[in-house]
Amino acid sequence: MTSIPAQPHDGPHPTHRPTLRPHGGALGPGEDPLAHDNIHMPPGWGRVASGLLLGIGGVSCVLTALYPVLAGGSGDEAGKAAKHALASYHVGFLYALGLALGSLGLVMIMHLVKAGWSVTMRRQVENVAGLLPVALALGLPSVIFAGTLFKWTKATDSLAQHKAPFLNEPFFYARLAVYALLWLGLSARLGGLSRRQDLIRDPELTRHAVASSAVGILVFALSVAFASFDLIMALDYHWYSTMFGVYFFAGNMIASLSLWALVLGAVRAAGRLRGLVTAEHSHDLGKLMLGFTVFWAYISFSQYFLIWYANIPESQVWFMVRKSNGWENVFLFMAFGHFLAPFLVLLFRDVKRSSVVLGGVAAWLMLMHALDLFWQVRPIVYALENTGTPTPGKMGLAWVDVTGLLGPVAVFAAAVVWRIGRGVLIPSGDPRLAEAIEHKNYV
Amino acid sequence: MAAQNVRYVTESGEEVYGLMAQFSGPADFYHAAEMVRDAGFRKWDAYSPFPVHGIDEAMGLPRPRLPLLVAVVGLGGAALGFLFQYFVTAIAYPMVVQGKPYAAWEPFIPVTFEIGVLFTAFTCILGMMAFNGLPRLHHPLLTRERFLRVSDDAFIIAIEAADPRFDAPAVQALLTQAGALAVEVVTDPRPAPAPHAPH
Numbered sequence: 001m002t003s004i005p006a007q008p009h010d011g012p013h014p015t016h017r018p019t020l021r022p023h024g025g026a027l028g029p030g031e032d033p034l035a036h037d038n039i040h041m042p043p044g045w046g047r048v049a050s051g052l053l054l055g056i057g058g059v060s061c062v063l064t065a066l067y068p069v070l071a072g073g074s075g076d077e078a079g080k081a082a083k084h085a086l087a088s089y090h091v092g093f094l095y096a097l098g099l100a101l102g103s104l105g106l107v108m109i110m111h112l113v114k115a116g117w118s119v120t121m122r123r124q125v126e127n128v129a130g131l132l133p134v135a136l137a138l139g140l141p142s143v144i145f146a147g148t149l150f151k152w153t154k155a156t157d158s159l160a161q162h163k164a165p166f167l168n169e170p171f172f173y174a175r176l177a178v179y180a181l182l183w184l185g186l187s188a189r190l191g192g193l194s195r196r197q198d199l200i201r202d203p204e205l206t207r208h209a210v211a212s213s214a215v216g217i218l219v220f221a222l223s224v225a226f227a228s229f230d231l232i233m234a235l236d237y238h239w240y241s242t243m244f245g246v247y248f249f250a251g252n253m254i255a256s257l258s259l260w261a262l263v264l265g266a267v268r269a270a271g272r273l274r275g276l277v278t279a280e281h282s283h284d285l286g287k288l289m290l291g292f293t294v295f296w297a298y299i300s301f302s303q304y305f306l307i308w309y310a311n312i313p314e315s316q317v318w319f320m321v322r323k324s325n326g327w328e329n330v331f332l333f334m335a336f337g338h339f340l341a342p343f344l345v346l347l348f349r350d351v352k353r354s355s356v357v358l359g360g361v362a363a364w365l366m367l368m369h370a371l372d373l374f375w376q377v378r379p380i381v382y383a384l385e386n387t388g389t390p391t392p393g394k395m396g397l398a399w400v401d402v403t404g405l406l407g408p409v410a411v412f413a414a415a416v417v418w419r420i421g422r423g424v425l426i427p428s429g430d431p432r433l434a435e436a437i438e439h440k441n442y443v
Numbered sequence: 444m445a446a447q448n449v450r451y452v453t454e455s456g457e458e459v460y461g462l463m464a465q466f467s468g469p470a471d472f473y474h475a476a477e478m479v480r481d482a483g484f485r486k487w488d489a490y491s492p493f494p495v496h497g498i499d500e501a502m503g504l505p506r507p508r509l510p511l512l513v514a515v516v517g518l519g520g521a522a523l524g525f526l527f528q529y530f531v532t533a534i535a536y537p538m539v540v541q542g543k544p545y546a547a548w549e550p551f552i553p554v555t556f557e558i559g560v561l562f563t564a565f566t567c568i569l570g571m572m573a574f575n576g577l578p579r580l581h582h583p584l585l586t587r588e589r590f591l592r593v594s595d596d597a598f599i600i601a602i603e604a605a606d607p608r609f610d611a612p613a614v615q616a617l618l619t620q621a622g623a624l625a626v627e628v629v630t631d632p633r634p635a636p637a638p639h640a641p642h
Contacts (some may be wrong), residue, residue, distance in 0.1 A: 301552060308549050309541070347508075347514060442496050 026273035033084065033437060038274055039428060045270060050417040057410030060403040064089050066140075067400040071385075084381045084396065086142070086149050087367045088404025091377045093139045094231060095255070095370055096412035098248070100135040102256025103128035103226055104187050105249070108220060110211035111190070111206075116435035117284060120276040120426050123194065124263045127419045128256065129178035130191040132416045136180050138408040142231075143176060151380075152237035159238050159314075168236060175230055179223045186216045197429035206431055224249055235380045239318040243303040250296040255369040257289045263420060265359035273425055279353040280439050286352025289365065293346065297339035322375060322382040326395040330375045338368040370405060451604045451611065457630040460583035461487075462614050463590060463604040464623035469495045472598035475621035476501040479600060482617055486606035490590070490599040513566045520562025525555040565574060583631040590629075601629065 027033055063070075067085035068078055103125045110118055110125075147153045152160055152167045160167070189212050197205040225245025233244050241247075264285070267273055307315045323331055342365055351357050382396045426433070451459035466472040469491065476489050482501035489495075489502055521618075532538070533546040563620070572578065584590045584601055593599050600623075602614050611628075618626050 305549055305552070309542070349510075433544075440497070442494075 005194050031275070033035050033275040034428065034433075038272055038276065039425045040423075041267070041270060041272060041425065044421075046417040048338055050414045050421075051231075053410045053417060055413035057407050057412075057414060060410060061089075061407035061417065063403045064407050067398075067403075071217075071398070071400075080381065081146075083148055084398065085400050085404060086145050087378050087381045088401045089407060090142045090149060090231075090404075091370070091373050092405040092408035093135075093142050094373050094377065095133040096138050096408045097231075098252035098369070098373075099218075099256055099259055099412065100129055100132040100187075101183065102249075102252035102254075103260070104132065104183065104190075105217075105220055105224070105253065106256055106260070107190050108186070108217045111209045111213035112217060114210065114432075116432040117281065117439040119430045119432045119436035120273065121260070121264060121281055121285070121436075122430075123423075123425055123427050124267070124420070125256070125260050126191050126194055126427070128259060128416060129187045130417050131412065131419060132183050132187045134174045134412055136184070138411060150234055150237070152234060163237060165346045167234060172230060177228065179227045182219050186212070186220065187276070190216070193305060194427045194430075195423075197427060198424055199322065199429070201429040203431040205221075205429075221245075221249075224252075232376055235377060236318055236321070238314055241303050241307070241315070241318070243299060247299050247303055248295075250292060250299045251369050251372055254289065254296055256363050257292060258365040259416070261285055261289065261355070261358050261362040263416065265355045265362075265422065268355050276437060278439075279355075280441055281436075282355045282358055283349070283352045283437075286346055286358050286361075288354075289358075289362065290343065290346035293339060293342050293365070297335075297343070300334075300383070321379045325379075325383065327375060327379055327383075330371060334368065334372060334375065335338060338365075338372060342368075370409075374401070374405065451609075451632055453628065457632065459604045459611075460629040460631045461601055461605075461609070462556045462611065462618065462626055463584065463587060463599055463601040463617035463629045464621070464626045465589055465592075466598040466600065467624055469598060471622045472600070473498060473501050475600055475618070475623070478617065478621045479602065482608070484602055484606050484608055486603040486609075488601055490584075490597075490601070492593060492595060492597070495598075507574070509567070509570050512570050513563055516566040516578060517559050517563035521555050521559030523562075524558030525551050528554055583629050585629060586632055587629055589625065589627060 032038075064085050068082040071078075071081040071084075073081055106125050107122065107129050109115075110122060110268075143150060146169075150172075152163070153169060165171075190209055191213070193205045193209045196202075227247070228245050228248035232248065233240060261282070264273070264277055264282070268277060304319060307319055312315075321327070342361055345351055345361055351361065378401065379395075382394050430436075453459060463477070466475055472489065473495060476498060480501065489498055491498070528551040529546060537545045537593075539545075555586055568573060589597065590599060599620075600618065602609060602618075604611075615626050
């Protein structure tokens, strides 16, 4: 793992250096890409935005918590309001958790495939993965009030009894604790190796990161799949889908890649990472977004298609609820908004190469991921009674659906912005920095 | 500069295809391509034993038109696949299958996807061949012993006599200045059509 010389075309014609198209955010002649200013945000950058986001998040969380009181009602209605607030909050928590988890997955995948091209961008995704403690802390309300959110905790029907060896409270909490420990361990290990390499510049640490990722990706795949069973699928405990873990992963990857594009867009807009993250990197990030947009559509359609065809009651119940009472519009809208439109737009080379346009697509995809989670979680509030029989329900949209989502997401976003402004913007000790700086798409 | 209708022939009356130059390695080859590009030639090509990264920019090649064609035909094929299934199952021969609605879109998706992929793949391959002028059974360059080494170790740039800027002595000077190891005249062994334009 030696560094690569910066000039690939050493010919006998020094007057005819390759005249390549100028990169986006190119450096001036003689400028050092690794200059201190280029790899650190300006002092105080994002302080206002971060504080504002934290304020919005805090107020939203408080309003969400107060919703059962503010909405009024008594008895059954008050119970519904509490469940409504909690389910809306659960969407926001899952969103923040998915961002951190998807980023952790990206870090491991990049280490495993020894991706040289993305080294100058990797620190940003490591930062988001490093915010797992924040995302997990945001999940505490969902866990504390699990009795309200997860109806299997109170169910006594035969299916609940059949599933009791897995779906019982002690085992449930133990599983959540194990997931949290595994994820925290992985993100601390990989983030720590990368930051230690900033200081001691030991290429050997890259090998350690690869080895940790090889084990970590297995742990990650299983724990994320089971977490999706526990945190989302178990909301409708009569239902199961063997594909659900992959579905959760696919959505998280889209959201994390989009957040990555947005963060890099913000950093480049501040005039940083010139010559380090260019249109070439943006191009490849856009390709990944395109790929995972298709992957999400493939997985979500496959899951739906088999269940639709078989039409067996216990597997159909999930879609019965989510394709009636107005939810069918959300379902159809996602086919176009979450797949077809971004797919067609991302096909264009110029879209992927512009960090501004790609940022716009990324923001749209992040909205769509929120809608996807909302569509998965929120119908449980009004659609199902404890018997598990679909009842005439309603969407029951209320302002708490906005605050519930916004609360955890804005708090997490505040942490992301805060994190960008602290520390070096690239893994400055990585042995493949030169490869990333040289990166070009030859097609 | 030579006019477009001028035809070059050798002393023995053979049609001249153009001039061919060999370069010692990818760096010389790359810079020579830049020089030929900057001299404003249009009908020329560069041949190497392996892909030289960035050679398309050094040659000043425009973005390929193939992707747009593939996108249009691929998406059109997908739409065609969808509409065909809709026509058959909902209009021409409606039949109840497993109690599903006639016009249920769900079962159409896999076939729509596959037809889209099929059209995309065919357009890719056939379009690539059409834009490259393939299949082609003969090329004047293949008559030169030196050119055969292009699949081994030779880096070659050939400028066609059909280029409006082609002027044999000037082209030879340009290629030599670019660092060519050797410059050769390439002739087209097919009988030249009479009458010959004077040169």
